[in-house]
Amino acid sequence: MKSKKYSTTIRDVADLAGVSVATISRYLNNKSLLTEETAKKVQTAMAELNYTPNPIARNLSTNRTNAIGVVMNEIGGDFFTPLLEGIIETTEKNDFNLLIFTSTGRNRYNPAMLGSMYTDGLIVFIDSLGDEDIAYLHNSDHPIVLVHKSPPTGLQIPVVTIENKRASTRLVNHLIEKHNRRNIVFLRGPEGNEDSFWRELGYREALSTHSIPFDPRLVLVGGFDRFKAKEVIEKLVQEKTQFDAVFAGDDEAAIGVLQALKENGISVPGKVAVVGFDDQRLCPFLNPPLSTIHAPTDLVGVNAAEQLIKMIRNEPVEDIILLPTKLVIRESCGCNSVPENIE
Amino acid sequence: MKSKKYSTTIRDVADLAGVSVATISRYLNNKSLLTEETAKKVQTAMAELNYTPNPIARNLSTNRTNAIGVVMNEIGGDFFTPLLEGIIETTEKNDFNLLIFTSTGRNRYNPAMLGSMYTDGLIVFIDSLGDEDIAYLHNSDHPIVLVHKSPPTGLQIPVVTIENKRASTRLVNHLIEKHNRRNIVFLRGPEGNEDSFWRELGYREALSTHSIPFDPRLVLVGGFDRFKAKEVIEKLVQEKTQFDAVFAGDDEAAIGVLQALKENGISVPGKVAVVGFDDQRLCPFLNPPLSTIHAPTDLVGVNAAEQLIKMIRNEPVEDIILLPTKLVIRESCGCNSVPENIE
DNA sequence: CCGGTTACTGTAACCGTTTACATTCTACAT
DNA sequence: ATGTAGAATGTAAACGGTTACAGTAACCGG
Secondary structure, three states: OOOOOOOOOHHHHHHHHOOOHHHHHHHHOOOOOOOHHHHHHHHHHHHHHOOOOOHHHHHHHHOOOOEEEEEEOOOOOOOHHHHHHHHHHHHHHOOOEEEEEEOOOOOOOOHHHHHHHHOOEEEEEOOOOOHHHHHHHHHOOOOEEEEOOOOOOOOOOOEEEEOOHHHHHHHHHHHHHHHOOOOEEEEEOOOOOHHHHHHHHHHHHHHHHOOOOOOHHHEEEOOOOHHHHHHHHHHHHHOOOOOOEEEOOOHHHHHHHHHHHHHOOOOOOOOOEEEOOEOOOOHHHOOOOOEEEEOOHHHHHHHHHHHHHHHHOOOOOOOEEEEOOEEEEOOOOOOOOOOEEOO | OOOOOOOOOHHHHHHHHOOOHHHHHHHHOOOOOOOHHHHHHHHHHHHHHOOOOOHHHHHHHHOOOOEEEEEEOOOOOOOHHHHHHHHHHHHHHOOOEEEEEEOOOOOOOOHHHHHHHHOOEEEEEOOOOOHHHHHHHHHOOOOEEEEOOOOOOOOOOOEEEEOOHHHHHHHHHHHHHHHOOOOEEEEEOOOOOHHHHHHHHHHHHHHHHOOOOOOHHHEEEOOOOHHHHHHHHHHHHHOOOOOOEEEOOOHHHHHHHHHHHHHOOOOOOOOOEEEOOEOOOOHHHOOOOOEEEEOOHHHHHHHHHHHHHHHHOOOOOOOEEEEOOEEEOOOOOOOOOOOOOOO
16 A cells, blocks of 8 residues: 555554553653653664654644645745745744645645645735635634735634834825925725725825825826836826825835836936835835835734744634834935934 | 544545445546446535545555655745745646745754655755755655755755856856956855855856966955855955956845945946846846846746656656856946846 | 552554455356 | 456555553552
């Protein structure tokens, strides 16, 4: 039935040590006290045979996989690396394995079920899983934590995300108060994106605070996408719509904005100020260096993994963790400073 | 013995369908022909119970995990994302799961053994695993493919890496021939790094072709690290060593070089030309845009995963795959390329 | 000296599959 | 009828652990 590959099992160890398999198992999981003497025998036998317990067998028996999964829709983008970094830091610290799923592949099995049998819990990123799948998993008691996304209505599933609104307000306030901008474009993210929703709310609040009427012509869809954003701004320029600043929704879109402006000979920040959101790795290298909001994506990863592991261990968790963001003022807003961080 | 969580098993399906478990299993793995009628019964029962085979049990029985692992030493850096992207593309296409290990964590078990029981094969990145571990795995018939690293002497393990030397020669040739540089600094990577070794060979070959004597004072250790590289160049400037170009070893180091030069008021490329290696995402945004060599890191991922999966399936594989690299000329070398050529 | 703890250890069932081997059934030649 | 090959299905033993339950030895108080 099996491969030729010989592997030493718990029974081999038991035989050599002259004890029962149960004793070996108990030694491994220090479930009950062993005689000094027995313990020694077991140790010796294990060392002699170079024994490592087979995790798969363990999994089958305990119905735990000791792994968590992260479900993402795309791997690319500067978002992914820090998030994963945070997750891995935590999983390794807690002796969990990490499985990566992307929601695109996998047609044979429904990803929801796959996840549930391969892992003890899932970190679900934005809209990588549909609401029905999330509900299904949740209803079958499979631990989930949502990242940058709130749960389907009615379900109480922990969420880890960042503070979007207040930071956006402050960023737009900065544009208005420090740089006298009044015609500020806002670029939305993809349809239904929650980060975008809150950022827009923040944007509107800043306008309203300063009695600047909301102008729907200045709110466009950049899709958190470099090319889309570039296109949209180009169109705006051609239409000769007046604007003196762009809050690009995220850094990725800001790159497109910068490019569109440059190609149309519009100076940044002289004529138009540009700001983003996320504080990607490349922000300081853009031309001009991009003022933005720092999103602690690695911490999102850490917290999501921590929450999930707590759930798996039946410890209490927060319903929602909102990680603080902070302004990172560089030069694209009009400031002319050596990078100065505000609060 | 078990969690309360009820899960429907192959036996439930067998009972409902009125056949034996073997039949269900055979249906699932289409191992032998079933009567049209039996098949239908099985289908119905499976659908009714919403049955999904338990992969863990399957693993135990077949001694295959249907997962491959990738072992890395660090997650950060622009290297990681495209590599992983390539790997995931391939694993999903082939219905494999992907496990991520970093060599830092994991103290409880030796990572080598862990990997071998959790996965059907491992992609080992640069020096994330010691030679002994690699040898151990290889000797116990665990499939491995090495990435950006050649096998320990004597072992025949497939390697996927990129063409370093010829590309480096061409890049340095470009500096010499097109831009008349003769005092070209080379920044080595970390101690023992093979990419660095070949890049240096390429550098030397270009010098030699043009009868430029090799000057050891111009070869320094930048460690493929932004800060290290910056430091090293600053020192060089302070010592008033003459140089008119820097081949930074990789893009990461090039960033540090650019920074050091800028802070010392040395114009790039006017006074000193700078080139890197890798073609990271942010290269076009640097100031000036960085001329470099494009390393097809995503393809490295794809090829490594493909090779590994072939090994797992006992299909023949290449001993070594050397992926082609190509020059990407932007402006930091002295060229004045207006068009943003490469994505 | 005996019953009752306590502390350790052993026996064997179980986790949910796969698969070697056995069995049954069908069709067809003899 | 009978024998037989071949196809479809069933039976039960693995895979390598965990753990409920049972057993045993040592110790203690009465």
